[in-house]
Amino acid sequence: MDSHGNVTLPKRFREFLCIEGGDILEAEMVDNAIVLKPCMVNKFPEAREELSAAGREKINEALEAYKAGKVKNYENVDDLIKNINT
Secondary structure, three states: OOOOOOOOOOHHHHHHHOOOOOOOEEEEEEOOEEEEEEOHHHHOHHHHHOOOHHHHHHHHHHHHHHHOOOOOOOOOHHHHHHHHOO
């Protein structure tokens, strides 16, 4: 992990999971480990087809904002909830 908290995954992991730079990974704490999982919307555009047009648009906007670095970071869930409720 670098000084900015970025983690580099080995090439064989990325190839096995069919993930590439810019893809979104879900992070989960399990016991004393961090588990990273590819987000379903990365590789399965057909999953978006099950959503309404408005839902697909929101997901596409969110993905583009994420890829462009236009996201907010929160120290904890409480700060996120406060932001949502304001």
